Amino acid sequence: MRQHISFNLNGRPVSMDVGAHEDAVDVLRRRNLFGARESCGQGLCGCCTIKVDGVPVSGCLTLGLKLDGAEVETVEGLEREGVLDIVQQAFIDAGAFQCGFCTPGFVMMASDLLARVEAPTDEQIKDHLAGNLCRCAAYPEIIAAVRAAAEKRSAHAQV
């Protein structure tokens, strides 16, 4: 069974046929977006994190058909006109990844946190990223990156 759906993908309208068995990661792959990627396939690792109507979800547990009419954001949408988002840049500066497979998920959750909390504590950072796994264990650098991004943002805000 396939159904035609329309949604906004990183701010642009798209429409496509989606099978009932496809999840959001499958759908995005067909749009050549590979940043949200399936690893555990069970909602346990966060590698497939995307935002649907502003809420971060596991793409591997989200039916493709559910994207119909939604505002969908992926890691690819964070970069604006060739300029990296503050979190992405902070991840580079802090060296907050090794293999990079988990990175889009962490970046999505970290930017979600910064959208909600002005100056997150380390405990808040950890809580917000607790659903994301990194087998390379870049956790110390990830925490440092999020902290740095928050500081940089508040420095910008004060200028």
Add this chain to the structure above:
Amino acid sequence: MSVETMNRNEGKNQPEVGRDVPRLESRRKVTGRADYVHNLSVPGMLHAKVFRSTVPHGRILSIDTSEALDAPGVHYVLTGEDIRAMFPHPYYGPAFHDQPVLALDKVRYVGEPVAVVLAEDPFAAADAVQMIVADYEELEPVYDEVEAVTSPVVVHDVLKPAGTFPDLKHLHGKRDTNVALDYQLRRGDCDAAFSAAAHVFEHEFRSQPVMHVPLEPMVSLAVPDHDRLTIHTASQSPSFVRMEIARLLGWPENRVRVMVPHLGGGFGAKLYIKLEALVACAALIARAPVKLSLTMEEQFYTITKHASTFRIKTGVDADGRITARRCEVYWNGGAYADIGPRVTQKSGFTAPGPYDIENVSIDSYALYTNRPPAGALRGFGIPQLVWAYESQADIIARELGQDPVEFRRRNLLRNGRPQATGTIMESAAIHEVLETVVERLEWAKPFDRGSGPVRRGRAIAIGFKASIAPTTSVAIVTVAADGSASLSISTVDMGQGSDTAMAQIVAETLGIPTEEVTVVHPDTDTTPYDMATLGSRSTFHTGNAVKRAAEDARERLARLAEEAGMPAQDSYAPAEVFRKRYGMQAGTVTGTGSYIPEYRSPDEDGQSPKVTPYWMIGATGVELEVDTETGHVHVTRMVNAVDCGTPLNPKIVEAQISGAAIMQFGFTMSEEMHFDAGQVTNASFADYKIPGIHDIPPLMDEYIVDAVQSGGPFGAKGVGESATFGVSPSIAGAIEDAVGVRLTELPLTPEKVLRAIRAAAGDPLED
């Protein structure tokens, strides 16, 4: 003793090497645009799904694939016999040619690939797999590595060593044994030394089976093209894949092309042949591209880390000097040897630990059992050994009433002294690594062990490793007419940062910024041979090859300048040389370099003047709290120090140190594959707990001791595994320091801690 440690900002003399260059592919990784095989698809591609054995040991009676073949979207359903009909000897493996592409005649573990469905989409393939029915005559299984030595159950009727390793030759054609390798070392006279010793200690330590779980599950795609075959694969060893697939097909190597983009983690899981033989055979039979992507669950059926049993007997004189040590190590290799025999031998070199011991006897056995195959996992067996010898070091020190650090200081090897293999220690900052941890943990200060239900403890452990020798790396540096340089190597950047570090070597040698060097990813059509990306060998081996290739390019540029009639000088602007020589922006300069370290095979007593080109050293110190009412252990502080020579990129090295330590922390505290009748029962992150962001010790410090590796490129050597060594024994030691109970089996779960506490209090928990 004062210790000089270098932290990342204290600067290095050379501008490119030693600089904290961010990973070259950083931007791709944070934007989700890095290439992984995971992302790849090609037109006309079929999706493979594997049907797996449900019994641990059995003869295959029949496999009924008819219903699956009729399912919608299914093109082929292949069994081992279909493979054998086309490829007469469909067995592979780096040490033994023992692993069939799909099970033949027998199945040897639950989860072994028995048949494969090729279908138009992955869902159709997965549905069809459910329709396959296999019948087995079940055989008695053997699971335990020690039982496997004497068990009447034999996993392989006959041993089939690959022939590439001279030390496996004597095993050829051997029947009725599960022993795939018996490594031994004899030095001095252990028996006499034990009789003369003031104290003799005997213990047994066990480690559990675990899995690497790279977040990008194993994936391979084979694309046939007339008389050639291209394999895109998430592999740490593209050169080996090409050689082994060519051998399997009976083709010359140049008809097989292996390409590897970025890897979503490896840790040893993606070495040698994993899915490549299956997709290659299937693609050639189907005459269509075939992609196989494993699920997270299926990774647990593919490769694991050896469970081990280590019996260690140590004689000590009245002053606390170790006079003799006997090591018996049993490695649970599972159903297929993979690289297990190499783990058994190479780790055997250092089984008695980094101590100066006159009398040593080592027996290390690789065993076949009816479990998923075991291979290399970040440390090549060393973490299992350090777990045992450093646990015992603490036990001995405690019994002798000595400070555990003093006990180690007294016994540690020094440069210039022979190690157990007879190889003389050099460029090994063992003492410096220990003293760094001692100092940073403030060992000399009084330590509050607490009172009440939560007790505190601390401990330090140190380990070392011989590199995997003799192995070859080759590199090509190409300078284009505009002066830009690219580096071709078959070393795989799986996250450890080799692309960046190697580019730094090129940049340093050619006098250009690292950011301007392009690293060509492994493509065996163009990138030269590299043995494999494993065992922390790349920095030293590939690094030396890259340095030589860059030097060669530099010399060729100078010659070109001479031909162009330019005055001799130290360095040239390459673009200008090309323009002068060819009259326009034209030409190419190619420099090549290769490297193989000196190595001498051990004799029958395991003695050799050169078993390794360098030693890797790592130590860990921890402070922790034990809740005596729940058995819960909270590591509050962890200090790791390594000798990695002079780091090429200190910041990436620090991330390697903490990453390795945290991974081993998972293997110490929570990770364990559980089995029921041979079936893995927790093959999911829901039931197999790897460290998350909340689990890491709140205080973690990484130190790189000031050191220079002789013969290393710019004084560097590998570091990817070093910080795993001391983690498990330091935590077990700190638990004993806190609550007086000693655990000898990993992992150190709250249940085990609580049981031990209650047993020691004479109030054991019920089973």
